[in-house]
Amino acid sequence: MNITKAGYHGILLPNLNIGFDYSGTDTQHTFISHAHADHMPRNRKSSVYCTSNTLKLMRRRGYKGEATVLDFEEPFETENARITLYPAGHILGSAMVYVESEEGSVLYTGDYRTPPSPATEGFAIPHQVDHFITEATFSLPIYRWDSHEELGNEIREFAQKTLADNYTPVFLAYNLGKAQEVMHFLSPLNHPVQIHGAGYKMCDVYEEAGIDLGTYATYNRGTCAGNILITTNSALNNGFASNVKKKRIAYCSGWASREATRSQLTVHKLIPLSDHLDFFELIRLCERLEPQKVHITHTPNADVVQHYLDTRNINSRFLDLESEEDD
Amino acid sequence: MATDSFQKLTETAQAIKETRSTNTKIAICADYFRSIPEDENLRRAAQFLGEGAFSDLSGKRASVGSRTYSTCAANFCEIDYEKVFKPCKTALGSASEAIEKLMQNIDVARRKRSPSQLSLKQVEEQYHKLSQLSSRADKQEVLQNCWKKMTALEIKYFIRIMSRGSLRIGFETKSVVSALSKAFKKKLENVRYAHMITGSIGNTAVLCKNNSLDQASFKLFHPLSFMLASPIESRSIENLDPYIAEEKFDGMRAQGHVKGEQVELYSRDLNDITHSFPEIVQFFTSRNLPALVLDGEICVYKDDEILPFQLLQKRMGRKKPSQEVIQKYPVLFIAYDVLYHGKQPTFGHPLAKRRELLVTLSKKYSLPITNQFNVETHAHVEELFERALAHGNEGLMLKKKESTYEYGQRRKSWLKVKRPGGTLDTVLMYAHAGSGRRGGYYSDFTLGIRVAEDERYEEEFIPIGKAYGGYTDEEMKRLNKKIKDLTVEKYGPTLGLIPEIVVELEFDDIQVNKRTKANYTLRLPRFKAIRWDLAPTDANTLKDVERMYQQKIDRDRLKQKENPSFVFHQ
Numbered sequence: 001m002n003i004t005k006a007g008y009h010g011i012l013l014p015n016l017n018i019g020f021d022y023s024g025t026d027t028q029h030t031f032i033s034h035a036h037a038d039h040m041p042r043n044r045k046s047s048v049y050c051t052s053n054t055l056k057l058m059r060r061r062g063y064k065g066e067a068t069v070l071d072f073e074e075p076f077e078t079e080n081a082r083i084t085l086y087p088a089g090h091i092l093g094s095a096m097v098y099v100e101s102e103e104g105s106v107l108y109t110g111d112y113r114t115p116p117s118p119a120t121e122g123f124a125i126p127h128q129v130d131h132f133i134t135e136a137t138f139s140l141p142i143y144r145w146d147s148h149e150e151l152g153n154e155i156r157e158f159a160q161k162t163l164a165d166n167y168t169p170v171f172l173a174y175n176l177g178k179a180q181e182v183m184h185f186l187s188p189l190n191h192p193v194q195i196h197g198a199g200y201k202m203c204d205v206y207e208e209a210g211i212d213l214g215t216y217a218t219y220n221r222g223t224c225a226g227n228i229l230i231t232t233n234s235a236l237n238n239g240f241a242s243n244v245k246k247k248r249i250a251y252c253s254g255w256a257s258r259e260a261t262r263s264q265l266t267v268h269k270l271i272p273l274s275d276h277l278d279f280f281e282l283i284r285l286c287e288r289l290e291p292q293k294v295h296i297t298h299t300p301n302a303d304v305v306q307h308y309l310d311t312r313n314i315n316s317r318f319l320d321l322e323s324e325e326d327d
Numbered sequence: 328m329a330t331d332s333f334q335k336l337t338e339t340a341q342a343i344k345e346t347r348s349t350n351t352k353i354a355i356c357a358d359y360f361r362s363i364p365e366d367e368n369l370r371r372a373a374q375f376l377g378e379g380a381f382s383d384l385s386g387k388r389a390s391v392g393s394r395t396y397s398t399c400a401a402n403f404c405e406i407d408y409e410k411v412f413k414p415c416k417t418a419l420g421s422a423s424e425a426i427e428k429l430m431q432n433i434d435v436a437r438r439k440r441s442p443s444q445l446s447l448k449q450v451e452e453q454y455h456k457l458s459q460l461s462s463r464a465d466k467q468e469v470l471q472n473c474w475k476k477m478t479a480l481e482i483k484y485f486i487r488i489m490s491r492g493s494l495r496i497g498f499e500t501k502s503v504v505s506a507l508s509k510a511f512k513k514k515l516e517n518v519r520y521a522h523m524i525t526g527s528i529g530n531t532a533v534l535c536k537n538n539s540l541d542q543a544s545f546k547l548f549h550p551l552s553f554m555l556a557s558p559i560e561s562r563s564i565e566n567l568d569p570y571i572a573e574e575k576f577d578g579m580r581a582q583g584h585v586k587g588e589q590v591e592l593y594s595r596d597l598n599d600i601t602h603s604f605p606e607i608v609q610f611f612t613s614r615n616l617p618a619l620v621l622d623g624e625i626c627v628y629k630d631d632e633i634l635p636f637q638l639l640q641k642r643m644g645r646k647k648p649s650q651e652v653i654q655k656y657p658v659l660f661i662a663y664d665v666l667y668h669g670k671q672p673t674f675g676h677p678l679a680k681r682r683e684l685l686v687t688l689s690k691k692y693s694l695p696i697t698n699q700f701n702v703e704t705h706a707h708v709e710e711l712f713e714r715a716l717a718h719g720n721e722g723l724m725l726k727k728k729e730s731t732y733e734y735g736q737r738r739k740s741w742l743k744v745k746r747p748g749g750t751l752d753t754v755l756m757y758a759h760a761g762s763g764r765r766g767g768y769y770s771d772f773t774l775g776i777r778v779a780e781d782e783r784y785e786e787e788f789i790p791i792g793k794a795y796g797g798y799t800d801e802e803m804k805r806l807n808k809k810i811k812d813l814t815v816e817k818y819g820p821t822l823g824l825i826p827e828i829v830v831e832l833e834f835d836d837i838q839v840n841k842r843t844k845a846n847y848t849l850r851l852p853r854f855k856a857i858r859w860d861l862a863p864t865d866a867n868t869l870k871d872v873e874r875m876y877q878q879k880i881d882r883d884r885l886k887q888k889e890n891p892s893f894v895f896h897q
Contacts, residue, residue, distance in 0.1 A: 141411065258766060269345070301414050
């Protein structure tokens, strides 16, 4: 099976004329895993395949090209391959692309999370995979996540304690995916939420998909004090809620598991809530799938994963892609 | 949980870390101190949080290097040190944090441990044991056994306390002093005084608890922490009235304790340096002095000239200098402050009063002391500054007349006026992963000068210094992006780069250092500007460096006859 990278953006199966998260228009079939900027097509002439939720989110983020919607686990046939999308548990709409052909099978993960984020369609995986193309964003044994139940409690406790002390809680969370996941965790509190405009415009897609985001409105500087606020770090640095003096800030990201983050961002609370799987899940998954070959992408530490896979007699290689940190 | 458990201490440290307000941090620590009933345990708790495994003055060290505990942890977790541990450490910018996470995450490491709530006393015994052992293997055995009884959190702080580095909880010794003051309702100034005098935060804690801070008294031949100067931020002090000026010597800061025949000299890091300077000892003993503590500078002084620091280096670190060296580089102790006289500490007096005493002593016993100048106008400051440079000195000190001797502190009562030693255009050769706040970035850089046309070398560039400051966060991020494309080699946390980026490097001084490839090192190198406009061929050469050094050594120095920088009535 010939698997190549397409410059800094996307992966190609040239023999099958298939592209993954690819911006070019020269492949016959291009599949988009999810609506984060480093995976979305950057070309208005693109014609791609993706899930319906991914398409809705991409449209909200300005995608102007064409798209054909596929359902999860409903195979789609091309001349020489059968393609099936599997839910990736990363953000709403996120899909892994499974390709079966005479040359063998390929699973392209895009970004994924198992156990899946509760604000997604879940996580499922095919049984037989020859070539496993996996991201490995958190590919060191220093990364091991707490359960979503524990993380949800942490989020709710921080909000409740902060409100009880008469402060305004602010959650720093990426505006697509993490923001809505945090809102979903907060919904049982029944406390009004205000979210930065860039995240706000994604929210109704989540609600249409049946994910409860509680009571929320778009950020309003004049009335935001006393609400639970959701925004990104860069917006916070550019004056978001700067009129609210009594506020406490929590940063929700896999990177929050590092002590250095505390001083780099000057936040009150670090909540290591990631939309990527941790190192141990990754190794476990490789063991379970027993692919012919693991192709590792999106990581500064492919060597470490390879070292672990070597000791388990699993063949692997590093597919070097430019990764953008949007976690 | 028992108040004397190490786990309790580490949980307190963690709570302090997770709090941002300084007052709340102090309150958490104060509550903890108050909760400990026994004197000995309070001493241990304060010492661990404020000083490390042993009190500063005990001279004891656990002496466990980062490689020793890191390889030990890798073995404990059954992971490969080079292939797994090192990338983890680089990603976090901290070996101790990496160890905490690995101990927590890796199943086999968890199974080996059954935390058993070690007491502060037991932990202190482990540190003591480590200080008694010399081989790496023996030390690692103690570590392994100790870690088996600890939580991951305990292990992290056990290492940080052992290494005498910062606990990295945003709470340094100063804050521990404040917490003691709050816990036992004692005046902050009194606690700080007792700490300075006893040289032990643990003993200070016990004195606080037992209402006996007044028992802490200054003892001769126990060094005091030095008062430090801040760089003057801009030349424009609104009002010069409260200040006097002194020349800032280019020597070695030292504290002299004298009583009759007995003399001891201490360096700025409170080490005993008496044996390196026998002629100073002789000088003091010959004068039949009363009990005295002087703060001052050791300089090479010959033929009426103060000679450059580079020559003083020939005297530093030598346990027993030869007669030849002593004659070639004779030194003088020039005093500028008096901290103790007769039976009384004087550091609580204002500078003007201490100066009066110093002048009297200088006349009576013929001791060299700095010349002090009243400064009225900025033009006058400028003139004195230029003269100090002409004398071969570093610059000027401005000191507040009303200030007490603020031991161990760097505040605004003393200001230093300096001019950078020079700048060089250098090339970025290596980038090193940062730690602490800069974890996850490449923040330290090795810079090189050109030797392409130098027949002594085969390389094109050789290192001249390592800089880790002087750039903005934005510049560092831009550099980090750029570095990605220039990386040719990777050695653990270090990247080898194609020489392309030119950095204008500012430094305080050039020194000879035979252990480096260039034979020279820069003192305090820092970024002045990233010269995106220059090419590596524009970089300065080793010959330029040699020329700059020689100019410094050969520079004409104004003799001390007229307008001297110090007074010496022989």
